[in-house]
Amino acid sequence: MRLQSKTQIKVRNAVIGGPKPLACIPVVASDTKVLLEQAEILKPLSPDIVEWRVDGYHGVENPANCLAALDSLRTAIGDIPLIFTCRIEAEGGMQPMSRETRLAVIEAAIRSGKIDIVDIELMNGEDFIGTVRTAAQEHGVRLILSYHDFKKTPAEDLILAKLEQAQTLGADIAKVATMPTNMADVLTLLQATLKARTEILTIPIVTMAMAKEGVVTRMAGGLFGADITFAIGQASSAPGQIPIGELRQAMSLLY
Numbered sequence: 493m494r495l496q497s498k499t500q501i502k503v504r505n506a507v508i509g510g511p512k513p514l515a516c517i518p519v520v521a522s523d524t525k526v527l528l529e530q531a532e533i534l535k536p537l538s539p540d541i542v543e544w545r546v547d548g549y550h551g552v553e554n555p556a557n558c559l560a561a562l563d564s565l566r567t568a569i570g571d572i573p574l575i576f577t578c579r580i581e582a583e584g585g586m587q588p589m590s591r592e593t594r595l596a597v598i599e600a601a602i603r604s605g606k607i608d609i610v611d612i613e614l615m616n617g618e619d620f621i622g623t624v625r626t627a628a629q630e631h632g633v634r635l636i637l638s639y640h641d642f643k644k645t646p647a648e649d650l651i652l653a654k655l656e657q658a659q660t661l662g663a664d665i666a667k668v669a670t671m672p673t674n675m676a677d678v679l680t681l682l683q684a685t686l687k688a689r690t691e692i693l694t695i696p697i698v699t700m701a702m703a704k705e706g707v708v709t710r711m712a713g714g715l716f717g718a719d720i721t722f723a724i725g726q727a728s729s730a731p732g733q734i735p736i737g738e739l740r741q742a743m744s745l746l747y
Contacts, residue, residue, distance in 0.1 A: 494747060495686075495717040498694040501634060501664055503573040503608045506540050508665065509696035512747050513714030514540035515736055516575065516722050520548040520586075524561045531568035537736050541720065543575035543611070546597065548586040552578070553593050555600035566606040575636070576607040583613050583640040595620060602627045611636040611667070614657060625662045636698070638667035645670040645677035645701065651684035652692060659695050665719070667698035672705040681709060682716045689717025696720070707734060711742040 497509025506514055517539040521527035527549070534542065544565060551557040566574065578594050578601075579585035589597075601607050602624070612624055614637050621637065628635045637658035645651075651668050658666035666688075672678045678701045685699040696719040701709045710721045710733070721743075723736035 494714050495689050497689070497696045497717075497719060499696070501696055503541075503634060504571050506573050509719045513718060513743070514720050515739060515743075516541035516543050516720050517724070517736055518543040518545050518577075518722060518733075519565070520545045522548060522550045524564060527561055528564055528568055531565055535569060535572075539572060539723070539736060541573045541575060541609075542569050543577055543722070545577050545579060545586070546601075547577070547579045547581075547589070552587070552597060553589065555597050558597055559600055559604055559606075562601060562604060562606050573608045574606070575609040575611055576601045577611040579611075580613050580616065583615065583638075584642060591616075591620065595623065598624055599627050602631050602633050605631065607633060609634040609636060609665070611638055613637070614639050614654060614661070618661065621661055634664040635662065636665040636667050637661055637663035638669070638698075640669045642671050642702070645672050645680055648680050648684045648687070651681065651699075652688055655684075655688045655697065655699075656692055659693050663695060665696045665698060666693060669698075669700050669702060670706075671703060672701045675705060677701065678705055678709060681706070682713065685713060685716040685718055710734065711739060712746055714743070715746060 500509040517534045519530045581588050639654040654668050655666045681701045698720045699718045723739045724733045
């Protein structure tokens, strides 16, 4: 049996932190037409969770545009849990946005009743996080606090510090994604995940090493305590994601 989270989160029909790690497919689209085309492709793949990377959407600076597209996406995916992510440019966001614009878009999505989870970065600072956390709690939306390093894999202590910081700041789920340059970096990420799960965190964890070196963490990270992994439906949102069918085939041998 894999390591489970002490605190488990039920989102619609999915249990995050429970007996099995969940597979999430991100959708990345520049307009509503492409967004819905991707939704139609991914739905038969039966992902446990869908993530909309709204930072890739043209017109994201207008909350009304986003809400109209969000409403269509929710209809298309039915009762699949939905993560709403407006990634900051410094951690992989697909277009520059002001702090005020990102906050307005995120708050509008939370108030819409169409999303289940919102993902924001720790680097936004405590005021920004506090505002989003309060809105999320008021509207029954779960909060991911995340940290991404697209250049390297930090030392184990720093990875653990970021995960613990997310929990301290009120995250429902703590997330760290790093870029390995060798397999030792992959082991560092997995070791940090294991230590966080067994010694530090009580909330669900999402950790992954990116690129081809890190593919093993997407398949086997759940054995070390990771609770969500990301796969490709049609468009990738990060280096190293693999098709969900291949991911599930590999995971079926492990869990």
